[in-house]
Amino acid sequence: MGNVYKRKKWLKIFFVLIILLLISIVFSLGIGAVKIPAGDIIGIFVKRILYPGSQLNPSWPESFETIILNIRLPRVALAALVGMALALAGTTYQGIFINPMADPYIIGASSGASLGASIAIALSLNFSFLGISSVPFFAFLGSLGTVALVYRLAKTGEKIPVMTLLLSGIAVTTFVSAFVSLFVYFSGQRLHQILFWMMGGFASASWLYVKMIFPYVILGFAVNLFFARELNIMLLGEETAYHLGVSVEKLKKMLLISSSILTAAAVSVSGIIGFVGLVVPHMVRLVVGPDHRILVPSSALFGASYLILADTIARSVLPPEEIPVGIITSIFGGPFFIYLLKRRKDQIFLGG
Template sequence: MKLKVTKSNYSLIIFLLILLTLFSIILFSTIGTADINIVEAFKIGLSKVPFIKSFISLEGIKNAHRVIILNLRIPRVLLGILVGAALSSVGAAFQGMFKNPMADPYVIGISSGAALGATIIIVTGLNLSLFGIKSISVGAFLGAMITAFMVYIIARVNNKIPVTTLLLSGIAIGQFFTAIMSFIMVIFSNDLTKIIYWTLGSFSAKSWDELIPVSIPIILSIIVINFFARDLNIMLTGEESAKSLGVNVEKTKILILIICSFTTAMAVSVSGIIGFVGLIIPHIVRLIVGPDHRILLPSSALVGGIFMIFADTIARTIISPTEIPVGIITALFGGPFFIYLLKKKKKSI
């Protein structure tokens, strides 16, 4: 069912999604091995909010529950929200830029570059810690950004970036880096488990130390992506039509490529490679609210964040106390949906 989005209900949709996001943060913070009810979690969370904490009493709440909520679950949930929002925003922007509903944040090979960067750090033990960010995250970020730069350089044709060339360059670089990573994994087999676990994506043992350094860059990046909503709407009519309407298509594509690559690199650096979120969430949201990027982009970010913490909650509780990588859960949801997209596209050919 597609909603008829107008200026009057645009704000209402975003407002309701924000409320749902806030409720989800509290709800999913209560789920886990320790039995903590939603009222306790709500009080514990509000006890750290300025101007409100003086009205909140934590009497009767176990100190262990406070530690679990504040130091373990809330930072993990917030990080999941950020990563899900980042990947979904980038997915929506790339799908608009490429005019292809099957595009995702990793379409230009960024995931392979990040995986190679993380793998090199894991097997060499290099200390690249920066601003409190762990070495593996720094290595993954650098690998992702180097990949994006290489793809951009290769894809340029007469100072233009044809979409087809960009996609093919991303596939080529991605496969090349994957081959290098596979070779390293064979040589350094002792680190195989750690490498594979990272590439499957996980928020296990994440804390404020991982959340704080990436939160502002990711939030700002998502905001910047939303500034391209109008241009993306116009570009859907075709590049020539967009040019006639005053859009500098090539400059816009370069800027979107840069900011989306940076956003994806930041997200992947702290979570590992979590697939399908940037593919299925924008597509589902588009089916509901339509293709207008002015509401598609912020809605995708919020829904993506909610979906990510939902998947992560399943990942850490389904066989508790053992955790499984969240990328496995998103793939279980995303795989069937991807098949649905393929079948739907096949019928339209």
């Protein structure tokens, strides 16, 4: 009976989160210089999905379809995928480190991406690799390279001590950040471009970026969900998990790789967007509990909705100017996390 009740509860939670995501998508698609009613947005999708190529005469202007499908939808889709990626990575890092302060940037992914992007922008590198422009390409390489360096520094024999990994992440992040500051200092006229990238945003969103990040998000989601049971056991401590049959070091290695790739892919197309991977898992955990079998998919769904709404605010609160999304997520995420710290104090948890 307990399992049946739990499954029903999980299905209700998934249903609510999916509805929230759909509402967020429709709401965001309707906001902009041209206001588009929700009914027209739904009608456009019905026409394109259920009746593609039909000669039906729609009640909306043809320009609405162009705005929705070619301008706003790629941005909304990219924001959803980046939100999923950061929320998934944050949930997994907090589980691996058994540390509520862990986030996707804790072992250098953001500093490495910033260095890569700064190099590409400051040196005016302008090329395309498999359709990917130089800035996201260098950001992706920089992020993965920094994480790989942290991993190598922290590895002791066949083991990866969590505390050593954290300290290595802090040391390498500080070192890499110094070079980022150096590039910013000597960037001249490109200073604004570098700073805007580092604040995070989706002004350059396109279907190409969506296609680029989509496989990484799906693969990362599958890996993290596959190991959800082992992550639950890890909450009891590494030694206990080992005695319960979990291959702790292999698990950490697999999840570190998948979460680092998720983070690198997200950062490469959006810049540095803070607090999503830190706050979203906590917000979801307050509702669904610490069980990663529901926490992982729930965090992914809510992370998508959260970043879609944050981006909607970023591009509509001071039109025609656009505020970097990273500022919006920090404005909302910072106070919530302070509230969480005050509420839980020393009892901030991973176990509920």
